[in-house]
Amino acid sequence: MRHSYQPWIVCVALLGVAAPLVVGCSKPGNSSPSFRLNTQNEDPDRYKLIGTPEQLQVKETVNIPGRQYIADALVAMFGTPDRPYVFRETALDLKKIRMASGPVGGLPPEVQKQELEALVKRYGTLKEGIVKFEDAAKKSAAEAKPAEDAVKGLEPKLAAAKTAKNTAEIAALEKEIATHKPLIDAKASAAADLALRTNEIADLDFEIKSYSVAQKGLYRQHCAHCHGTTGGGDGPTALFLNPYPRDYRQGKFKFKSTERDAKPTTADLRRILVDGINDTAMPTVGLLPPDEIDALVEYVKYLSIRGQAEQALRDKIFGDEKVPNVEQGGGRAMLVADILQPIVDGWNEAEGKIIVPTANSYKPDADRTKWLAEGAALFAGDRAKCYSCHGTTGLGDGRKASEPLYDDWNKDKKFAQTKLLIAAALEKGNTADATRLTNIMHSWDLPEQQQKPRNLRLNRFRFGRAPLDLYRRVYAGINGTEMPGAGKPGAEGNAEKKLTEREYWQLVDYVLALPYFNEYGKLPLLDGSSPHGPGSPPPLPGHAKTAPATTTTAAPGE
Amino acid sequence: MTHHKMYAATLALLTALCASRSANAAEIKGKFVFDGPVPEATAVTDPKAASEFPGQTINYENLVVDPTSKGIANIAVYIRNDVAATPEATAAAAPKVTIDNKSGRFDPHIVGVWSGKQSLVFKNSDPVSHNSNFAFAGVNPLLTPNSEQEIPISGAKTLPQELSCSIHPWMKSYIVVRENPYTAVTGKDGSFSMKDLPTGVELEVQFWHEKSGYLVAKPEWEKGRLVVTLTGDMDLGEVKVSPDLFNK
Structure with a gap:
């Protein structure tokens, strides 16, 4: 039996990490942390980065280097670890995020007060100035009205001319329509300016309201030492753990109640925080007050969505090249529509994708031995194929050592993103950038870690041992890993021989019973009637094979 | 400002529509041959x-060269x-792309799927169960004998995406997920045709092989890409590929 971590290593590492964090929080302003990447920009004035119409215009005409744009856009969308922020469109609760953010205990009250005052001041100025834009929008709308009416009158004539293929008249009409265009354009432009400012006011209002909650620095106190400030699974202790702490940034979670390709529900994340994950280094924070746990759950979602947005921006700007091949800018609207919305939709769909077995589908046979024997036959058979990784006897030894398994996070290391970025920087002669990249530790740079098929005899299950939990593992497998899911169960006697719901329950019960099958001779699987070839598997250490092969596994009638 | 962009986009779209209607659809074809002693197939x-x-003999398929024609499959x-x-390509695209698990291998070994238009079907024709771990779509379905599962596809990637079977570790394959129907794969004799x-x-025509990555078969094909504007059919002829490209 192996333990994934040595407590003393964690203690030593914690001493190492806690000191700089505590020191760091005593000097806010000049040493506030940033999220990893490539985010060098900590400018708290988001609208200086992406928002105002004037700057938007600049962004559209001036090429912005790809990585700088990603850094700017991420700060604009998500703020910094000390001063987090989210667009209203994410439907995240900024109050909760704020509570979990910041250095342990929160930024000094006077700093928070100053921040809030600055926000309120800006809000006031904008609110006051909005009249100007409202008037401009109204005025240009009024001016455009006759032009719009004229165009409306001309359009049927143009259509008629087109039907008649009267080229001279088409040209004349198009020319006349074009003369009205500047006024109509001016109206649209004024409306866009007003919309941007209205949006900014709403954003500020949203942010100001979050200050009603005290910042406590919960994430950095309880989570960051393993999961990292950015949630990249790359905290200082990560190197010592097996399995590694989860890297949230792909938005991919292993243990959840939902369909394989769906996000976890809030309840799923909360459960992990409260229960911890058995047989890993993930502890429980269940003793914290409920509002603090809720804050941490929201903060994990926040980091995850931030990471997904980072990936989406990288994909958009870098493609698979890891060096910019698109020089591109874009304002708030683009970031919401192209980057955030698809991600947020995924999270919002989760509640509707919970795997629920058919009501009353669990109907074990009265003959429990037969019921379990059928489960054993499935487990070690060529339809369910469980044995091919978990081993015929469930010890997790079905896979040859020469055929290592890797999960998606470890597979990603093949692409060694940081190394490619360093190479690209060197190629461009940018040694400063290369040095900076060399000095960051990144979960992608942690040594590759093999995935082990679960030893099901340990009686320890990472996401619960309730039959429903295991049903969901049979159904969805484990997201991001080689463990497949059987999907929607087939109907009884289906032609495709898909596993049926009855068979799911048989497997669940068999897996739950496996740890107790340690006495030879009483086991359906190990009595010589093994469905996976003749003879019994080798005896377990410390167990002599004694019992006779005459047992009760044969189904009636056989 | 944005509405200017919108006009420009509309104009570009109209132009594109007119162009595609009036154009005769063109074809690119060619043949890749191995410029050296043919490597022997390695059995699993x-x-x-x-x-x-x-x-049955199951061979690894990371480099398949036909001994007679020397074609690289x-x-x-x-298209990058x-x-x-x-319209011709749209009409020719089937609604589903099927990948069969047959005789312990993925058939076909590499295939393209038109994201948003075509769905993937993972099928199992073998008497034992397989699974299809396709991280791109976040799926890994267990396929019992003679069953199949349809996977809707959205999004795209510029690199082919790995498909593997966890139950049979030698089974590894690739799917090209693009937002266009233009993916061709060379056959046994090394020839391909994209119609x-x-x-x-x-x-921007991209050539890619699982062992070489971007296939720089000609020095002028930077990163294995050929940038071309077609006026009619194009035949690349026989392209000799150095064995060095596969020694990675």
């Missing part, structure tokens, strides 16, 4: 292969840039 030695697929040819499908391409539009 996993005992599972022998016990589950008795009497499984080179993916696809955003390109609108011609119904738009003319008068710049195309």
